[in-house]
Amino acid sequence: MRQSQQLPLVGLLLFSLIPSQLCEICEVSEENYIRLKPLLNTMIQSNYNRGTSAVNVVLSLKLVGIQIQTLMKKMIQQIKYNVKSRLSDVSSGELALIILALGVCHNPEENLIYDYHLIDKLENKFQAEIENMEAHNGTPLTNYYQLSLDVLALCLFNGNYSTAEVVNHFTPENKNYYFGSQFSVDTGAMAVLALTCVNRSLINGQVKADEGNSKNISIYIKSLVEKILSEKKENGLIGNTFSTGEAMQALFVSSDYYNESDWNCQQTLNTVLTEISQGAFSNPNTAAQVLPALMGKTFLDINKDSSCVSASGNFNISSDEPVTVTPPDSQSYISVNYSVRINETYFANVTVLNGSVFLRVMEKAQKMNDTIFGFTMEERSWGPYITCIQGLCANNNDRTYWELLSGGEPLSQGAGSYVVHNGENLEVRWSKY
Numbered sequence: 317m318r319q320s321q322q323l324p325l326v327g328l329l330l331f332s333l334i335p336s337q338l339c340e341i342c343e344v345s346e347e348n349y350i351r352l353k354p355l356l357n358t359m360i361q362s363n364y365n366r367g368t369s370a371v372n373v374v375l376s377l378k379l380v381g382i383q384i385q386t387l388m389k390k391m392i393q394q395i396k397y398n399v400k401s402r403l404s405d406v407s408s409g410e411l412a413l414i415i416l417a418l419g420v421c422h423n424p425e426e427n428l429i430y431d432y433h434l435i436d437k438l439e440n441k442f443q444a445e446i447e448n449m450e451a452h453n454g455t456p457l458t459n460y461y462q463l464s465l466d467v468l469a470l471c472l473f474n475g476n477y478s479t480a481e482v483v484n485h486f487t488p489e490n491k492n493y494y495f496g497s498q499f500s501v502d503t504g505a506m507a508v509l510a511l512t513c514v515n516r517s518l519i520n521g522q523v524k525a526d527e528g529n530s531k532n533i534s535i536y537i538k539s540l541v542e543k544i545l546s547e548k549k550e551n552g553l554i555g556n557t558f559s560t561g562e563a564m565q566a567l568f569v570s571s572d573y574y575n576e577s578d579w580n581c582q583q584t585l586n587t588v589l590t591e592i593s594q595g596a597f598s599n600p601n602t603a604a605q606v607l608p609a610l611m612g613k614t615f616l617d618i619n620k621d622s623s624c625v626s627a628s629g630n631f632n633i634s635s636d637e638p639v640t641v642t643p644p645d646s647q648s649y650i651s652v653n654y655s656v657r658i659n660e661t662y663f664a665n666v667t668v669l670n671g672s673v674f675l676r677v678m679e680k681a682q683k684m685n686d687t688i689f690g691f692t693m694e695e696r697s698w699g700p701y702i703t704c705i706q707g708l709c710a711n712n713n714d715r716t717y718w719e720l721l722s723g724g725e726p727l728s729q730g731a732g733s734y735v736v737h738n739g740e741n742l743e744v745r746w747s748k749y
């Protein structure tokens with residue numbers, strides 16, 4: 317009895333004497349910064365005319381200490397337009413990202429948060445999410461990735477939110493952490509960051525201390541961290557290539573909640589670097605999401621005074637460097653078996669140029685038979701999002717969407733990015749998540 321009480325205490329003391337162990341962070345060393353170059357090129361050279369990608373990119377770059385004035389200007393323009401002219405169309409998570417991007421590293425743009433009363437507006441959007449959950453069987457207007465961004469932004473920028481509500485809605489068993497039966501690592505990771513922020517402000521007494529809440533939040537974090545780690549693959553990726561950066565952030569801030577032997581951070585880092593060299597992060601959003609973790613940063617550093625030391629000097633940033641594009645083998649054609657599955661399956665042999673993306677296949681099929689293969693899409697920051705096929709449309713409240721698959725396996729890229737192969741069995745399936 318005595319021993320079992322003393323041992324953890326000694327452990328705790330040792331722990332607090334070695335601060336570097338409190339937050340287990342592995343990051344790319346300075347001499348390897350060159351390996352991050354493809355990420356920077358992708359982010360800087362993209363033209364940001366739609367969606368939230370400029371916000372994601374500015375947030376990411378500033379968090380690691382890189383300021384790019386032209387991007388910043390573009391983002392501010394986008395934000396002003398969004399806030400003035402289409403605020404009702406801005407989702408809660410988008411607004412949260414805007415606040416984080418404006419507020420990161422205490423810079424002059426931070427004032428816009430207060431000039432435009434963005435925190436109040438986020439409080440309202442967060443409430444609307446909660447109300448939608450009450451009206452629609454626990455389903456928010458958007459998703460838990462965005463609710464986590466909401467809580468994180470409110471927590472970091474002293475917004476008003478109810479800790480009890482957070483405790484209520486973020487239980488690890490909540491269905492919104494899952495798409496179908498699959499745990500969403502991105503979502504769990506963002507929730508861990510948000511919950512850690514909330515727990516820290518409970519300790520700091522910024523919010524009325526409540527031991528019960530803090531205890532429950534700790535239990536949630538531990539459980540979510542377990543779920544994240546259980547999605548670790550043999551090569552070190554967590555979830556898939558595109559969730560790994562955010563999973564790393566979550567694991568950086570929660571190292572008290574797993575054992576050193578549970579995660580080999582260096583292995584994960586090395587695999588991500590390999591994926592970068594193979595061109596996996598060619599979408600600016602994917603690049604923006606992975607960069608902070610690789611440089612040892614997390615979203616909890618966003619409003620730390622000390623966090624934004626300029627790293628620009630370590631990269632040779634120029635916006636006129638050519639992007640490395642893989643030359644398309646433009647003269648040859650390939651054919652794929654494309655199907656649309658609702659209750660029935662409709663399929664066709666579709667021929668496209670070698671090197672085409674999934675979307676080209678869908679367009680070609682649509683030309684062949686508009687009744688069966690007719691579809692609509694929306695341009696999002698990630699690219700084209702497939703909304704309706706045969707007039708049947710995705711619906712958040714019903715948790716329905718059009719799922720993209722190859723050989724029966726869900727794709728980890730969208731229709732605008734995934735490059736198809738000869739003889740492949742491609743499918744768009746009416747699914748529930």
Ligand code: B12
Nearest residue numbers: 409410502558559698699700702717719720727728729730
């Ligand atoms: C929630 C979510 C979904 C929900 C969206 C509906 C909802 N309830 O909100 C559902 C489950 C339907 C979904 C579907 C898909 N998703 Co998704 N999704 C996410 C998640 C977890 C959060 C998105 C979000 O809200 N971001 C915050 C807001 C502020 O940004 P936003 O850009 O406005 O968000 C909207 C769009 O991102 C859009 N969206 C969601 N996923 C995708 C994927 C693509 C390719 C596009 C163009 C748009 C899109 O829905 C969001 C809400 O409106 C991200 C995780 C992440 N790391 O970002 C993955 C993520 C964006 N999705 C991904 C993928 C691959 C898909 C699918 C292609 C999976 C598939 N095999 O079918 C499909 C899209 C198919 C289609 N119809 O075009 C990948 C994209 C990776 C990449 N390299 O492009 C991510 C990063 C997850 C991952 N780690 O693999 N997704």
Ligand SMILES: *[C@@H]1O[C@H](CO)[C@@H](O)[C@H](O)[C@H]1NC(C)=O
Nearest residue numbers: 436439443475476477478481
């Ligand atoms: C914060 O929210 C609580 C409950 O939602 C409300 O009673 C209180 O007035 C709010 N405070 C501010 C400053 O908005």
Ligand SMILES: *[C@@H]1O[C@H](CO)[C@@H](O)[C@H](O)[C@H]1NC(C)=O
Nearest residue numbers: 480483484528529530531532
């Ligand atoms: C914490 O969790 C326990 C058990 O899961 C529950 O009984 C209790 O009401 C929760 N506390 C709060 C403050 O929600």
Ligand SMILES: *[C@@H]1O[C@H](CO)[C@@H](O)[C@H](O)[C@H]1NC(C)=O
Nearest residue numbers: 512515516519530533534537
């Ligand atoms: C949450 O805060 C409590 C102190 O109030 C602390 O003991 C606990 O370790 C924290 N949990 C996490 C996951 O940070």
Ligand SMILES: *[C@@H]1O[C@H](CO)[C@@H](O)[C@H](O)[C@H]1NC(C)=O
Nearest residue numbers: 538571572573574575576578
């Ligand atoms: C760490 O490992 C020990 C022994 O294997 C185990 O008892 C403990 O629960 C683990 N801790 C965590 C946080 O997983």
Ligand SMILES: *[C@@H]1O[C@H](CO)[C@@H](O)[C@H](O)[C@H]1NC(C)=O
Nearest residue numbers: 347349350353629630631632
């Ligand atoms: C940046 O450029 C200088 C001179 O052109 C070169 O010596 C240095 O290695 C470069 N650094 C990186 C990280 O590319």
Ligand SMILES: *[C@@H]1O[C@H](CO)[C@@H](O)[C@H](O)[C@H]1NC(C)=O
Nearest residue numbers: 644645648649650670671738
């Ligand atoms: C398609 O192009 C790739 C290289 O881009 C090549 O390896 C492959 O053989 C080509 N396939 C066909 C069927 O031409």
Ligand SMILES: *[C@@H]1O[C@H](CO)[C@@H](O)[C@H](O)[C@H]1NC(C)=O
Nearest residue numbers: 653654655661663664741743
């Ligand atoms: C094409 O796909 C459909 C349904 O997915 C399947 O029934 C059919 O056998 C496939 N055709 C070929 C040639 O693989």
Ligand SMILES: *[C@@H]1O[C@H](CO)[C@@H](O)[C@H](O)[C@H]1NC(C)=O
Nearest residue numbers: 657658659660708709746747
């Ligand atoms: C699929 O079939 C089920 C059972 O027959 C039916 O309830 C459902 O409405 C159908 N779905 C669609 C989209 O047609």
Ligand SMILES: *[C@@H]1O[C@H](CO)[C@@H](O)[C@H](O)[C@H]1NC(C)=O
Nearest residue numbers: 650651652653664665666667
């Ligand atoms: C699909 O069409 C192409 C071109 O017409 C043809 O070469 C190929 O054999 C067809 N594939 C199947 C499975 O029918």
Ligand SMILES: *[C@@H]1O[C@H](CO)[C@@H](O)[C@H](O)[C@H]1NC(C)=O
Nearest residue numbers: 662683684685686687688689
């Ligand atoms: C499209 O497919 C439907 C169902 O198989 C068929 O009735 C219709 O004639 C086709 N239209 C064209 C233009 O081929």
